[in-house]
Amino acid sequence: MNSEKIKVGIAGRWNPRDKNAWSGIYYSTCAEIEKYFDTEFFFYKWPWHVRERLILHKQFQKLIRKKAAVEFLRGYGKYFSKQLEKELRGKKIDLLFVPSAPQLVAYADIGVPMVYLTDATFFQLQGYYPLFSDIARYNIEQGVAMDRLAFEKATHVILASDWAKRSAVLDYGIPETKISVVPFGANLDRIPTETEIKKDKNEICRLLFLGVEWERKGGQIALDTFYQLKRNGFPVQLTIIGCVPPIPATDPDIEVIPFINRHNNEEAGRLYQIFRQTDFLLLPTRAECAGIVFCEASAFGVPSITTDTGGVSTNVINGVNGFALAPEAGAEAYAQKIREYFSDDAVYRQLSKSSRRKFEEDLNWEHWGKQFQQIAQRIITK
Numbered sequence: 186m187n188s189e190k191i192k193v194g195i196a197g198r199w200n201p202r203d204k205n206a207w208s209g210i211y212y213s214t215c216a217e218i219e220k221y222f223d224t225e226f227f228f229y230k231w232p233w234h235v236r237e238r239l240i241l242h243k244q245f246q247k248l249i250r251k252k253a254a255v256e257f258l259r260g261y262g263k264y265f266s267k268q269l270e271k272e273l274r275g276k277k278i279d280l281l282f283v284p285s286a287p288q289l290v291a292y293a294d295i296g297v298p299m300v301y302l303t304d305a306t307f308f309q310l311q312g313y314y315p316l317f318s319d320i321a322r323y324n325i326e327q328g329v330a331m332d333r334l335a336f337e338k339a340t341h342v343i344l345a346s347d348w349a350k351r352s353a354v355l356d357y358g359i360p361e362t363k364i365s366v367v368p369f370g371a372n373l374d375r376i377p378t379e380t381e382i383k384k385d386k387n388e389i390c391r392l393l394f395l396g397v398e399w400e401r402k403g404g405q406i407a408l409d410t411f412y413q414l415k416r417n418g419f420p421v422q423l424t425i426i427g428c429v430p431p432i433p434a435t436d437p438d439i440e441v442i443p444f445i446n447r448h449n450n451e452e453a454g455r456l457y458q459i460f461r462q463t464d465f466l467l468l469p470t471r472a473e474c475a476g477i478v479f480c481e482a483s484a485f486g487v488p489s490i491t492t493d494t495g496g497v498s499t500n501v502i503n504g505v506n507g508f509a510l511a512p513e514a515g516a517e518a519y520a521q522k523i524r525e526y527f528s529d530d531a532v533y534r535q536l537s538k539s540s541r542r543k544f545e546e547d548l549n550w551e552h553w554g555k556q557f558q559q560i561a562q563r564i565i566t567k
Contacts, residue, residue, distance in 0.1 A: 191565055193222040194278040196269055198229050198286045208477050209372035211284055217554030227272050252320045256288055257328030266292035280561055287335035298564045301339035304474040307332035309352040314472050315401060333357045340564050343367050345475040346496025365560060368499055370550030371480040382486040386464050386533045389420040393463040395478050397427040403469030409516035424459060460485040465523055473497050483544035486537040490522055506540035
């Protein structure tokens with residue numbers, strides 16, 4: 186069957202035109218699928234009575250001093266699964282694509298092959314991400330059961346990292362043959378050309394910290410790394426984008442930009458120029474499922490200095506497009522790695538070139554789209 190004759194239903198939690206949803210992943214994956222197939226979208230509908238139950242659940246979990254992951258409760262899963270099942274009835278869909286929405290399919294009789302996409306299992310997020318810490322035990326048990334069902338019902342599963350794949354295999358018992366690891370791409374409206382990427386490092390080492398969660402992204406370690414370098418007489422500047430340090434940074438070589446709207450042309454252009462002038466992305470993240478920002482840095486030939494945690498090692502390969510240090514590494518280790526690669530022009534230039542090459546090979550959405558097309562074709566033609 187030719188791609189143009191295949192119709193893919195896309196069932197998710199967000200509007201597919203929303204570039205902010207799930208860090209832009211939802212928009213980008215849908216846009217790639219539309220290049221190859223006819224599509225039809227199905228996404229969450231929240232009637233008033235479901236919203237009221239949601240509020241009551243959250244209030245109850247506040248009383249028992251536990252966090253809520255109410256969308257992972259069995260009752261909500263069954264409601265949304267039946268909603269999707271009803272919407273699919275009578276539709277001529279050859280394949281269903283479900284990006285990170287187990288609630289829609291765990292308890293549904295879909296009737297067509299399904300490709301499921303996510304960047305982590307619900308099981309491995311417990312106690313790892315702050316958002317999924319200290320959740321009530323019954324909520325965890327129901328969430329894991331729902332998530333496992335979505336994996337089991339899928340004809341094929343696409344995961345963003347080897348880290349997520351290990352959990353799917355070991356914690357959910359999903360066969361490896363049913364899983365493909367395909368990295369995410371860079372969420373950039375404008376991809377720099379080879380001629381637009383700076384060829385050599387700056388005289389002063391320019392570091393970029395880009396993230397909205399100061400603690401989870403390792404903001405304090407990044408700041409301490411900057412101070413460590415400066416104390417040792419190393420020429421360095423740090424730009425912080427997306428959040429504000431809890432204690433104001435008064436050093437003149439630190440610039441703090443609390444927010445950049447990527448959908449505003451002027452602000453997006455500013456971010457573009459900052460990436461072009463950056464020597465290293467410094468992100469000592471404490472928890473990360475994938476990290477779109479590593480793909481973006483690589484697009485500009487900017488090496489990433491980060492942490493080997495979660496799914497990071499799929500996107501940052503040591504010596505290729507940066508380095509992922511051990512989780513226990515402190516500011517001194519980060520500073521040493523930056524000094525080591527910035528002090529030698531030829532070594533830095535090679536790392537920058539291989540960072541861009543890594544982006545071109547598989548850290549881009551075109552690569553993701555081609556992989557999806559091949560997976561879909563195999564499923565349909567079986």
